[in-house]
Amino acid sequence: MPRVIKHPELRREELLDHAQALFLTQGYDKASLNDVIAAAGISKGAFYHYFASKDALLVALAERFARQALAGVQDILDDPDLDPLSRLNGLLAQSRRAKIETAPEAWALFETLFRPENLVLFHRINLAASASFSPLLVKIIRQGIEDGTFRTFDPEGVADIVMQFGMATHDIIAKAFAGGTDADMDVAIEALETRVRLYEIALDRILGLPDGSIRIGEPGYVRAVMTARRRTSAGTALSPAPAR
């Protein structure tokens, strides 16, 4: 193997890129370190120069995901004109938009992330995301309580519920696409649509808001987005490698 020397940060990012592709397509356990280093065109020694273990690679990957997700909502966080309810709605809607509408690979990513073989990876991302987002949610909720918009005695608890609902929604989205036929998917979309409505109303009531205040997405939004996706990107999803 020829010896190629690259800028360390570039190497690191490359490793994360290849690890991401392999972990998502094959799962964390099934994708071996040898696969990763082969894809990156690098030796074992070089790998262990950058990461202490396979697990450390996973953690770094999860952190990168969380960082990217945070960057995606930074504008909403920074906007000084937003009241707490609008900011919360913006966050909820954006988290949906970012993962469904934007970069095709981001969608493929979420479609893939909920497969059982990616449980560990998903959990790590979840941890990293919770660590980043929960404090922000708590802050928003606290502001809402102060200015009288929200009414609750447990901001942290509500923030957790918001995160849970968000994750549950993604889970359902993934399952909707996992189903085979178009008819299956229509059923799944319908279920998702009502589920999102339930989450909206649940959050309204938990936060002491009038029904209809929390808007994760307009009614019909999910169906519109997903049928659009279905048209434009059939086969875009990351698929498991055919053989090993």
Add this chain to the structure above:
Amino acid sequence: MPRVIKHPELRREELLDHAQALFLTQGYDKASLNDVIAAAGISKGAFYHYFASKDALLVALAERFARQALAGVQDILDDPDLDPLSRLNGLLAQSRRAKIETAPEAWALFETLFRPENLVLFHRINLAASASFSPLLVKIIRQGIEDGTFRTFDPEGVADIVMQFGMATHDIIAKAFAGGTDADMDVAIEALETRVRLYEIALDRILGLPDGSIRIGEPGYVRAVMTARRRTSAGTALSPAPAR
């Protein structure tokens, strides 16, 4: 090694017992098949006579857990005199009671189950439990809607939320005990107490009930149980094996 022949069902249960102990103390990944068969005093060949893979062992274990949990609430399910709200409350309270108050090993189990190394095992149990319990919850909620007690348009969604809340509570309980000092734990208990109250109110409102209808446990219940636990069973928890 002498050849000992046992009744197949007994052997199978024994294998599950040893697997349970090892998976919980060391985690599914860290506990090797060799550990399991050594503990069970059995050969590799014998193991693969009973289970197709290590994963199959995990699935069987998860199913056994779910079966036991279901058995623990069978009386509430069967009681013909319970109205939907009482039945739901009974289920919620019992799920807490069973796992906190009863058999010491059951408690140690739940304390252990939330450790990161048991993620996979936990997830499998969760799946099995959801499969068993969700339909029952849905049925109860449907009845409540029919007789006018509950008001919601998505019984399945509400059932999911109930399960989520239940699991989240266990998570918090485990963390409360994981903390080191007594002061840490007092804080954790307080947090758990308010969190349970939040879940109660959230479910009230999601189900269109007056606040205070859902009772997961009396106020102060968590503190009482956990301090009792702390006195009687310090060190009962399953601890990781010291070395390998």
Add this chain to the structure above:
DNA sequence: CTATTATACCGACCGACGGTCTACCATTCA
């Protein structure tokens, strides 16, 4: 009471895994 088949069990063995280690090459700075 055999003969035969089915069942429970054994343990050597396999390829692949994550991880370690030594050697070595390329650059930098003395």
Add this chain to the structure above:
DNA sequence: TGAATGGTAGACCGTCGGTCGGTATAATAG
């Protein structure tokens, strides 16, 4: 020019989940 440094290579190690050929016991049939 040469020593030090940090990135890189790949042989190697112990262990893992899983396979396989075989053996002992139990069950059934003739």
